[in-house]
Amino acid sequence: MPSSIRSLFVSGICSLAIAWGAVAPAVAQDSARGLGDALSEWLGATQQQSQGDRRVPFGQQEVQLSYAPLVKAVGPAVVNVYASQTMAVRSPFADDPFFERFFGRQTMPPRVQSSLGSGVIVDPQGYVVTNYHVIRGATEVRVATSDGREFTSKILLKDESLDLAILKIDGAEPFPSAPLGDSDALEVGDLVLAIGNPFGVGQTTTSGIISALARTHIGVNDFGFFIQTDAAINPGNSGGGLINMAGQVIGINTAIYSQSGGSIGIGFAIPSNMVQAVVQAARDGRDYFERPFVGATFENVSPQIAEALGMTRPTGALVKSVMSDGPSAKAGLRPGDVVLAMNGAPIEHPDALGYRLATQPIGSAATLTVLSQGRERQLEIELARAPEGASNVEIIIDGRSPFAGAKVAAMSPRLAQRLNLRGDARGVAVIDVDRSSPAARFGLRPRDIVMEVNGVEIDTAEKLREVAGSDSRWWRFTIDRGGQVMNQVLRY
Missing domain, CATH: 2.30.42.10 (PDZ domain)
Incomplete structure (x- = not known):
């Protein structure tokens, strides 16, 4: 048999096998129905599934699909960020009376220290999101677009605890931008692309899936609600975008877990909903990100505490202390209560509660589901601005x-x-x-x-x-x- 005919025959057999693997359960459930009825039902279900947001690829043509349209749409919005820091160099003989007597006071030329990272333009006016560690201590920050243009930029806002910084490109023309998506809509297994500038080699795109959500205690910074992905992220990718299949930025790549310095398939990104809140703060003219104040402290629910409270598993945020006259006290939250959910979203640990609170605007209200004295109840809490204190002069x-x-x-x-x-x-x-x-x-x-x-x-x-x-x-x-x-x- 010629090789071309053999390939076609094998492809046909594989396609029939795939179809039969999906049809067989329907046939087994009702042997009285014919194969034609079962096949028609399965095709209808497949068509209905294809109209949804997620499905696995089916058939040879879909396997050969390309990410190129997504990269062409989002790639121009991903930029290189060059940060430089001018550092004064102190002479080793400074303040030495003997040396200065014969040679005078010596001055050393300043030393310039540079760092390279990535960023994403999220607004046509030139707002760029990057990591704080990319621009830490920088005295000058320049942004280079994918078409070779280079611009100076200004640091509008930076937050070390979130490892986020917002830049504003100096320029009046509209810039290519990428929209921010809803990171709360992500599910483990979703396809994603990571776009950045690893090792300074130039813009690079890698693909993968969402490996996990709400990762905590990874030793990157104080933020504890990371998206984990197996898309290759390497040094220089920091500040680049994690893109979903709709061409939306659903995370800012910030770190990898690696002992060698290269990617081993464990990367972390800051969720876009957190990024959106920080960008809005910069748009409002604030030079730091202000979180809502609830006037309470929280800690993890240990297995022993969960057992003592009659909980089936250790989850939620245990109320450790409540400030008198604060929003939590006014809402009726008490030490020993356990916050199980906020606005319907489950709270697995205090970091999750902190993330949910930080993404809500100051002045709004939130609904907490609380386990108190063995009973669940709903509390409405005001998300206020933190008080300044008696003396706030700097x-x-x-x-x-x-x-x-x-x-x-x-x-x-x-x-x-x-x-x-x-x-x-x-x-x-x-x-x-x-x-x-x-x-x-x-x-x-x-x-x-x-x-x-x-x-x-x-x-x-x-x-x-x-x-x-x-x-x-x-x-x-x-x-x-x-x-x-x-x-x-x-x-x-």
């Missing part, structure tokens, strides 16, 4: 103290949210530090909380400025850094 400390050059402000729920610090922390938080200042030389960092200086409790920025202005050669102070309390003694 001060730059001057003089020659170890705090000179630091911008500080008294702790408040709103500042704690802005800096991603504990809401119950007390003291004065460091917002920013001048890199050439005494504060930077002595190791003071943003997000440090100054609690005490030379025996004086620090509760306002004005108090820290007053104590820092004293004429002292010895400095004893207590700092809370990431929950770890440190006591320092300096002679300066």
